[in-house]
Amino acid sequence: MERPAPGSYEHDGDFQQLEGPYFGRYGGQWMPESLMAALQEVEETFRKAIKDPEFIAELNDLNTNYINRPSLLTEAPRFAQDHPGVRIFLKREDLNHTGSHKINNVIGQALLAKRMGKTRLIAETGAGQHGVATATAAALFGLECTVYMGEADTKRQALNVARMEMLGAEVKAVTIGARTLKDAINEALRDWVASVDTTHYLLGTVTGPAPFPEMVRYFHQVIGDEAREQSLEQTGKLPDAVIACVGGGSNAIGLFHGFLDDKNVQLYGMEAGGAGVETGKHAAPIALGRVGVLHGARTYLMQDEDGQTIDSHSISAGLDYPGVGPQHAFLHDTGRAIYQPVSDSEAMDAFKLLTRSEGIMPAIESSHALAGALRLAAKWVADGVVDETTPQDEQKVIIVNLSGRGDKDVSTAATWFGMVPEDHAEAGE
Amino acid sequence: MTESIRSLTAEKIEQARAEGRTAFIGYLPAGYPTIDDSIEAAVQLGNNGADIIEIGLPYSDPVMDGEVIQKATAEALQNGFRVADVFHIVKEVTSRTDAAVVIMTYWNLVDRMGVDEFSRRFAEAGGAGLVTPDLVPEEAGEWFEASDKYELDRIFLTAPSSPDERVKLTVDSSRGFVYAVSVMGITGARGEVSNAAERVVRRAHDAGAPRVCVGLGISEPHHVVEIGSYADGAIVGTALVSALRDNGPQAVGEITRNLVTGASKN
Structure with a gap:
């Protein structure tokens, strides 16, 4: 696609009301079919939860008293x-x-994972901040946790690897590709395809397939x-x-x-x-x-x-x-x-x-x-x-x-x- | 399935059926280990019993591939493989074998060239269709248009996790055959074919698919026999790539001859 000039796209609506799966022509679900049912489950759980006063109360309580x-x-x-x-x-x-801010999203998604009956969290991490936050939530909620991290990053962030392991997470060094964050995401997706019955992929940013961009933003x-x-x-x-x-x-x-x-x-x-x-x-x-x-x-x-x-x-x-x-x-x-x-x-x-x-x-x-x-x-x-x-x-x-x-x-x-x-x-x- | 447009893969699968065989589909990566050797290997595949050849486009972020294929496609990229090289490979392979040739590709490579441009050049090279592991029908608007325009098959995937309405959507969107993912996982040889596979195939047949072929984890002749009892074709990838890696293009011919002994129903 050609590069559009900034401001070239007309949008007169209310920006705050934007929901996925598309933001203008961006977003969507360019994903393997094997994961589509899981994405649907995450989305349904998310939409139901944010209308449930009990969920909102639990989230607010953790925001105040834990975060x-x-x-x-x-x-x-x-x-x-x-x-x-x-x-x-x-x-x-x-x-x-x-x-860091990462904990906001992690606590929210970990609550959703519990609602879905998942017993394991997986996450990707670059610097280790999202991995540490996910390992923290896993410890708090008693969930298993595996964090994928590019081998290059495990070396430059060795202390964060130790931090995650102390919290009870398993850190898997990714040795394929450029061995950085994008490869850690690839490896987490490969894990998720095989483990989706028991596992929630706790994606750490507002990228990925719908509903992640909207859901991570929400938290x-x-x-x-x-x-x-x-x-x-x-x-x-x-x-x-x-x-x-x-x-x-x-x-x-x-x-x-x-x-x-x-x-x-x-x-x-x-x-x-x-x-x-x-x-x-x-x-x-x-x-x-x-x-x-x-x-x-x-x-x-x-x-x-x-x-x-x-x-x-x-x-x-x-x-x-x-x-x-x-x-x-x-x-x-x-x-x-x-x-x-x-x-x-x-x-x-x-x-x-x-x-x-x-x-x-x-x-x-x-x-x-x-x-x-x-x-x-x-x-x-x-x-x-x-x-x-x-x-x-x-x-x-x-x-x-x-x-x-x-x-x-x-x-x-x-x-x-x-x-x-x-x-x-x-x-x- | 859309049946009004001629489908090269459907013809091959029906021909195998008429001959009392399960269709055999073999996967090899384009440009691995070199462009010439990947052509030789695919020709060996086609001339030793494959009905359909699936050429994989090397991509930097192949989320559905296991280690063997990841390493092979990474090596192809390191050796300088460019996406446009695949049209030359397809043209050579279609002219030197009777097999139908499809490309397996992650979508960004097609998107970057332009869906119409990619489809036009692929059709000109004699290609039959695309297998699209990270494109679901909901995102395939441009591909529907281009595949009808250039008469290419749309081979979407269906999985053990797919709910009924998604099986139906996939079947209705596909042309040629439906690719049944045998197991929740990524590519790679496995000891046994997953017992989920038969159910995946049955659900696709029940949703109206005339042809359903099974892939992921198939590496032995007895796997092909087993799949032949309920599906219309068996797709083998990693086992062929390993043979190519270890012993070169000739070895692909040998392992294909061995695998297709399982495809005969006589």
């Missing part, structure tokens, strides 16, 4: 100080149990709903822009959803630009602009002329995926959200700035969103939209989704900034 919701909205004035007239707020998903919508309310409380108005990093895009869609129908709130998704989109070493499928079908959904993909998936590259393992959620593809085409690549080095600069200016160490994934916020703030200042004389109630407000904490990234960051001796550099690879 630690609502997460804070923290202003970061020292981080924003070079951009007078711009206020930057952080949505603190890093303070959730297990350290993350709490991020945007809370942020909207907190913005009104703390600033007396809605934000001018909300910004999130986009790999598969689950934390971004969770934040965006609360603001989709607030036409004056700009939505920004920051893709992983790696070494730069022009180098080919990146994980920015929307910037690349090639539409195809991968892992069950029609969406933007990193693919070559033949349709073979191209290996993605990013310093952030969590963004290192060659596709993007179909709803993001749709929001791009409609122009409702703007997607831009952020390079490894811009992200790492933002990582350092937040750590030093606010004492908050962000995940490298979230650092892409922070870099996007600095870029937007700098543009407003350069364009003369705001300056040091702007009264507070007219200042621009940005909410950044701080989707995860940076503890897991310390060795990568130490290597990047040259803080470890050369012969220890492999620790961060």
Whole structure:
């Protein structure tokens, strides 16, 4: 398919009401027939559950008393100080149990798995955050758990492998293909085809076949709903822009959803630009602009002329995926959200700035969103939209989704900034 | 099934039936280990008893394939296989054997070239139809149109897990034959044919499919005999790929001769 220009797709409807299986021409169920019955079961269970007050009460209780919701909205004035007239707020998903937004979706799907009578969870993981969250939910609910992880990732995230194993999960290293996240998804799908009677595939992002993009979004919508309310409380108005990093895009869609129908709130998704989109070493499928079908959904993909998936590259393992959620593809085409690549080095600069200016160490994934916020703030200042004389109630407000904490990234960051001796550099690879 | 358009695979299966045989369908990956050797191997397959040859298109993310086929197709890609090479392979194999030639492909490869363009070039090369392991009828709008336009067979899969209404949808959408997945799993040789297979075939027949062939886990002549008692064809893949890997194209001919001894009902 040819690349459509941003904004080329007309959509006059209510964005918040979008359900699967299609988002415009994206999404769908490009799946083996063997899994179609299971997808149908997941969808029916999901639709019934979200209308069941008992399910909602259980989910709310776990959100409050296990995950630690609502997460804070923290202003970061020292981080924003070079951009007078711009206020930057952080949505603190890093303070959730297990350290990232991933737990929101995992708890929701694990409850559904129990409703379906499944006794085993399987999951894919790149950096290990989703794997750790899934292993955590399996421990909480007494379910078996197998996590697929590319061999390359098991080596660079050895501590997270140990964490999952301590939680009782079996971690299977995937030794075929590029040995990264996309291959872990392939292997999890192969497992699911053979184990679907007893097993729920707890997909970790808003990609995959319907109902996953809509269902995973649903469990993350709490991020945007809370942020909207907190913005009104703390600033007396809605934000001018909300910004999130986009790999598969689950934390971004969770934040965006609360603001989709607030036409004056700009939505920004920051893709992983790696070494730069022009180098080919990146994980920015929307910037690349090639539409195809991968892992069950029609969406933007990193693919070559033949349709073979191209290996993605990013310093952030969590963004290192060659596709993007179909709803993001749709929001791009409609122009409702703007997607831009952020390079490894811009992200790492933002990582350092937040750590030093606010004492908050962000995940490298979230650092892409922070870099996007600095870029937007700098543009407003350069364009003369705001300056040091702007009264507070007219200042621009940005909410950044701080989707995860940076503890897991310390060795990568130490290597990047040259803080470890050369012969220890492999620790961060 | 749609019967108004001529179907090359249906003709082959009916010819086998008339000769008192179960149709034999063999799978080999395109470009493995090289383009020329993949042609030689497919010709051996066709000239030693296969009624239909299924050429698999190597893909970076083959979620329905086990280790043997994954490794073979990955090697083909490493050796520089390009999707458009398959048309040359199909043309050679159709001109050098009497078998009908179908392509097994994950959908993104067809989508990327364009469904109409892929279908036109494949039909020009003499191809008979497509086996589509990750395309369900709900997503196949463009393929319905192109396969009617170029008179190609649409071979959809039905599985042990398929509910009745999905079996019906698959049967109504297919042309040529229906591919019955014998087991909940991926490709690979297994000791015995799953006991789920007979039920999958019966349900497809009951839903109106005139021809149902069984694949996944079939590697021995006695598997072919067993399948012949209830199905219209047996599909073998991994066993052929292993033979090609270990002993070259000639070995594909030998193992095919051995397997088709199970296909005779006399």
